Amino acid sequence: MTVATARRMDKLGRSEIREILKLTLKPDIISFAGGLPAPELFPVEEIKSVTQDLLSRHGRQVLQYSTTEGFYPFREIIAARANDNFQTKLTGDDITIVTGSQQALDLAGKIFIDEGDAVLLESPSYLGAINAFKPYGPRFAEVAMDENGMIPAELEKTLKAVGRAKLLYMTPDFQNPTGRTLSLERRKHIIEIINKYNLPLIEDNPYGELRFEGERLPALKALDTKGLVIYNGTFSKILSPGLRQGYVAAAHDLLELFITVKQSSDLHTSELNQRIVYEYLLKYDIKEHIKRLIALYKSRLDAIIKSMEEEFPPEVSFTRPEGGLFLWVVLPEKIDAGKLLVKCLEEKVAFVPGFSFYPNGGQRNTLRINYSNMPEDRIKEGIKRLAAVFRKALKA
C-alpha cells in the first residue's frame, strides 16, 4: 500500500477463507461451501408481474430518492409478519429497512463498538457478523454453546470476566454455522441476563421461518422487556437475496441511531426493491411459497443426513438441524479441516472449514455444510467423496 490507511485496515487483510472459497466455485466441484438459497424456487414470474405493475403505476416514485427509514406500508407488513411468526408486538414504527441484513450488522458495529469493547457471541458464530464488527476493533468474547444453543451460565461467566461488554450477538434459530436452535428456557434465561447487565442483544434471524419440524419458538424480541433486543430479519432466504432487503426492529431510541448511521452509509435502500417485495407480499401467499422451500430443503437435509449416516466413519459427528441451511461436522481433534479441504478440492468436493467461525481461532477439526442449493443425487455423491477423504485422513 503506497498511502496511509486507517489502523483498522491492518486487521482486515484478505481472508484465508475468501481465497479458499474462490476455488470452490469451479463448476465441476460439488460444493457444500456456499450458503445460497435454491434458485429454482425463486418466484421469478410473480416478481416479474409485480415489478411490471409497480413500474406502470408508480414508476416515477420507485425510481426516485426516498426516505432512510423505508417505505412505511412495507414496514407495517414486516411488523405484522414478525408478530404472526414469532410472537413479537411490533408496529411499522418499530422497523427500519436496511440494504440486506448484513448492513444492520455494520450499522450495529458503528453504533455500539469502541475499540477494545467486548462483543459476545456464540462459539462458533456467523462469519459475516464477525467481519462486520471487526473494523470497529472489538475484543470478541466467545460463549460456549451446545445442542440447545448458547449456554446461559457460560454467558454470565463470560460477562463477568470480560468487562466493558457492549453487545451480544446471536442467531437463535438454526444458527449459521451449526444449525442449532436456542431452547425456549434458554431464551428466557438470556433475556434475564441482558436485563441484569443492560446489554443490547442483536437477534439475527435470517432462517427462522424455514423450520422443517417442531414448534416455532418466540423470538427473543418477543420476550424483551427492557427494549434491549435489536431484531434483524431479511427476505434473502425466503424470497430473494439479489433484492437486498433486510430490516431492523428496535426500541425507538436505538432505531433512531440505526436511521442516523444508515443515512450516512447509503442514504436509503432501493425504493424499487422495497416495493417489489411489498407488492409480492400483498399479492401472493408467501406462506405457501415458504412451504415449498421447506419441503425442498427438508428433503435435501434428510438426504444429506442419511448419506452422512451411511458414509461417514463413526468418529465423525454432526448436528441434525430442525431448519435452516446449514449443519456442522466435528472430526476427531487431530484432524485439521483446512488441510482436509485441500484434499477434498482434489476430489472435487468442498465445504467451509470451521475455524473461520471462531473469531479467536481454534477448533480446526470442524466444518460447515450447506445443503440448500444442490439436488439429492449431487448431495449423495458429494458426501461419498467427503467420506472417502475423511476415512483416508483418519487412517493417516
Add this chain to the structure above:
Amino acid sequence: MTVATARRMDKLGRSEIREILKLTLKPDIISFAGGLPAPELFPVEEIKSVTQDLLSRHGRQVLQYSTTEGFYPFREIIAARANDNFQTKLTGDDITIVTGSQQALDLAGKIFIDEGDAVLLESPSYLGAINAFKPYGPRFAEVAMDENGMIPAELEKTLKAVGRAKLLYMTPDFQNPTGRTLSLERRKHIIEIINKYNLPLIEDNPYGELRFEGERLPALKALDTKGLVIYNGTFSKILSPGLRQGYVAAAHDLLELFITVKQSSDLHTSELNQRIVYEYLLKYDIKEHIKRLIALYKSRLDAIIKSMEEEFPPEVSFTRPEGGLFLWVVLPEKIDAGKLLVKCLEEKVAFVPGFSFYPNGGQRNTLRINYSNMPEDRIKEGIKRLAAVFRKALKA
C-alpha cells in the same frame, strides 16, 4: 439512551438541518431545498422493458447472491463511459460497484480515517460526505474556494498547517452546494500537490455529465499519475436514484480495500438493479437521454437566474453554474440564512441554509438553491417569495 453506545455516536445526534428539511416537504411549499432529479424524465418505459426482459432471461441469476465487486460487463461499460466522457483510461478491473455513491464515501471513511486524522475538503462541501466521514472522527480542514473551485495555494497552505492529512475530498464538477467547477489549470496543480504529499484524493463526480455549456474537462482521475485519485460516479443523477447504483474507480491496491470493506458492509449491490442499468445502457442511447436532462435543467437554470436577476436586491450575489443541480446564494454578512428560513417557511418557500455545508461552522449568510425539480412558473413564484423575505431582512 438507556444503553452505552460508541463514543462516535455523541458527535452525530439528530442534525439541525434534517429537522428543518422535514418542514420543507409539505406540498404547499415551493422547495429549493432538495436535490432531486426531475422524475418526469425518468425513462420509466425503457426501464420497465429491460427489467421485464432481464427477469425473463436471467431471473434466477439476478435474484440470487452475487459478487461484491459487481457484474463484470457492467463494470466494463462504466469504465468505457468514463473514458469517453472524462478522458480516463479505465478498464472493468479498475471499477467496483457500490450501493449508491454515498456508500463509497462511508467506505472511504472506514478505509482511511483514524480518529483525529485531517480530512481536507472544499469550503463549503457536500453535506453527505461530511456526514459519512464524521463517525470516523476526523478533523475537517476546510480549503477556501473561489469561482474556479478549490484554490491550490490554499490547499498547500492547509496541508502544511494540519499535519497527518489522510484524505482530500472534492467535487470538481458543478459542486454541491456551490455549482462551481474546478478549472483545468487547477486540476493539474492539485494533482501535483497530492503527488507531493502522497495524499489520496476522492473525486466525487455525480453531476459531471450534466454540463449545459462550455467544454468538458478531464477528470482528476485522468490526470492521476500515481494512482492516488479515487473516482466516484453514480447513475442517480443521469438515470435513477431509486436504483442505488454507484461505482468507485481506483488503483488496484486501493480498490481491493473498498471491496473488502464493502463485503462486510452489505455483501454486494443488488444484482437486479445493476443489470437493469447495464441492460438500459446496452439497449438505449443514454447520451440522448442526458441531452433531454440537460435541455430541461438548463431551461430551469436560465429561468431561475433570470428571476434572481430581476427580483433579488443588489446586495445578494449568486453563482452561475455551467451544469449540475445547484447554485449558491451569498447574502450580506449580517444576515443569518437559518433565521431567514423560518420566515421563508411562513411564506411557503424553502432552501438549505449554507452553514450545513461548513463542517466547522460559520458563513451563516449563505444558502443553497436546487433548480432541477420544479417547473419554471413555480421557480418564478418561489424566487419572488424569497426576494420579498430578503428585502424585508435587509431593511430590518
